[in-house]
Amino acid sequence: MSVDNDRGELRFKHDLEPQEMLRVIFDYAAKIANERRLDNLLMLMADMGREMVVSDRCTVWLLDRQKDEIYSTVAHGVPPLRLPSMAGLVGHAIQSGQPIFIENAYTNLEFQEVLQSGAIAVDKQTGYRTKALMVIPFRNNQGEIMGAYQAVNKLTRDEVFSGRDLEHLTLAAAYAGKSLESALLTAEIEETQKEIIFTMGAIGESRSKETGNHVKRVAEYSYILALGLGMSTDQAELLKIVSPMHDIGKVAIPDDVLKKPGKLTEEEFAIMQTHTTIGYQLLKNSNRSLLQAAAIVAHQHHEKWNGRGYPSGLRGEDIHIFSRITAIADVFDALGSERVYKKAWELDRILDLLREERGQHFDPQLVDVFMQQLPAILAIREHYADIMPEETAS
Structure with missing residues (x-):
């Protein structure tokens, strides 16, 4: 009534x-x-x-x-x-x-x-x-x-x-x-796929001694940036699922290159670059949309807006939007984290770099969206902060 x-x-x-x-x-x-x-x-x-x-x-x-x-x-x-x-x-x-x-x-x-x-x-x-x-x-x-x-x-x-x-x-x-x-069966299969993809991404990161929550943060940053860019919730969710696979190719990089504490030589850097094509080769033959998207991200996340990235030298919008988003999320988190070869950067220094690389390394529109979404991104960074060994000892 x-x-x-x-x-x-x-x-x-x-x-x-x-x-x-x-x-x-x-x-x-x-x-x-x-x-x-x-x-x-x-x-x-x-x-x-x-x-x-x-x-x-x-x-x-x-x-x-x-x-x-x-x-x-x-x-x-x-x-x-x-x-x-x-x-x-x-x-x-x-x-x-x-x-x-x-x-x-x-x-x-x-x-x-x-x-x-x-x-x-x-x-x-x-x-x-x-x-x-x-x-x-x-x-x-x-x-x-x-x-x-x-x-x-x-x-x-x-x-x-x-x-x-x-x-x-x-x-x-x-x-x-x-x-x-x-x-429910379909949902269970999809949840299993998500769990496998996330676990595989974490394995790729752990080999290079990356921070434990790096893939979680990159996934959450990517989701926020995708929504801020106007993408649908379904597409943003898909990116969130596959972005942890961006460095899966590192499983095949030798330890003496992957874990080297100092600067890489030209030959070593060339070997390191192959993780993009290795990851792509691992994933590209799947018929699953999740793994197809993961293959693209693994292959292109080191391409640059100005065409000077690798492995293919793609330029501008020829780089898939998933890869452009993952790139800025990955760089932001990597610079702000302790690595075997560097200290973590201060936030202001990272933001200055993103502004400098607007239209060079990064999609200019994405840099603008990143700055707009910065409070949400920083909240995620705090929520998934890494616990350093000295903190756990106490």
């Missing part, structure tokens, strides 16, 4: 006609099939359930078996929550495997104790009035319960869910189980 602005009266909704129900199902099925992000998928499912049963709120709950919890990451009108797996009506439905159907939360006797500690207690805090409730467990392809749909408050005139609503939400729950199983 909604409020009529002219008269201040409540305006109720009506149950969907068959053709309206089909439109909702087909519309959301198409959106869900094309959605890869788990949070977005869960919100689409919540929206679909809400429209199908004409409810005020709908939440998709998931069961975390490892932590023995139920959780929602997105919901209508409530923040993300994590609760013990047996908590509330959702926990009861998941444990029993049976749907719960309540016409009035304040007069229901069967679940009064659960309601008093759950929905009714929340009502007292928020001023929201819970009346009708439905909770429908859903299962994966193996028949295991993996979560539940919860609908709150019917928006039609009688304000009570019907047996037909139960059927419709059960249909949505069955579809949710199949779709979520696939999405």
Whole structure:
């Protein structure tokens, strides 16, 4: 229901006609099939359930078996929550495997104790009035319960869910189980890829005795710079994932070059430069978009805006934007960190260098964005500061 602005009266909704129900199902099925992000998928499912049963709120709950919890990451009108797996009506439905159907939360006797500690207690805090409730467990392809749909408050005139609503939400729950199983598997694969990529990047850095949090800081700096440049969140996230791989080619550089405390000779520097092509060769043949992006960053992060970088002497926008961003993030962090061959630079000296190299080493627009985002970058540097050996000794 909604409020009529002219008269201040409540305006109720009506149950969907068959053709309206089909439109909702087909519309959301198409959106869900094309959605890869788990949070977005869960919100689409919540929206679909809400429209199908004409409810005020709908939440998709998931069961975390490892932590023995139920959780929602997105919901209508409530923040993300994590609760013990047996908590509330959702926990009861998941444990029993049976749907719960309540016409009035304040007069229901069967679940009064659960309601008093759950929905009714929340009502007292928020001023929201819970009346009708439905909770429908859903299962994966193996028949295991993996979560539940919860609908709150019917928006039609009688304000009570019907047996037909139960059927419709059960249909949505069955579809949710199949779709979520696939999405969760994809998310798990992607998280594994991210972890492997980050670990490989850290291995490349550790061989040259780089600071322990260098790859973390470069990743976070790159993310902030990408957003500051106007890139999408998805693209910024992709860069954040792959930027730790920029020096992976160092795994093949000999120790006497990689760990030399003094200045490199021309021959030694030529050997060091090969880490860009080595990293590229390691990654380039993958069909995964993550590793393809990582290959580009590994190959081009030492190119310069003026064309005097290596290994290919690329110039300006011929250098991939991911590599241009990683370059300035890497240099900023490297100069501000202790290395085997140098002391850390003071912040003002680093910023002066970035300004001097604007349009020379670095993309001029990126230098401007870097200066704009400096407070956030410094906050990251402080958060992921390295603990020096003398600090740990104390």
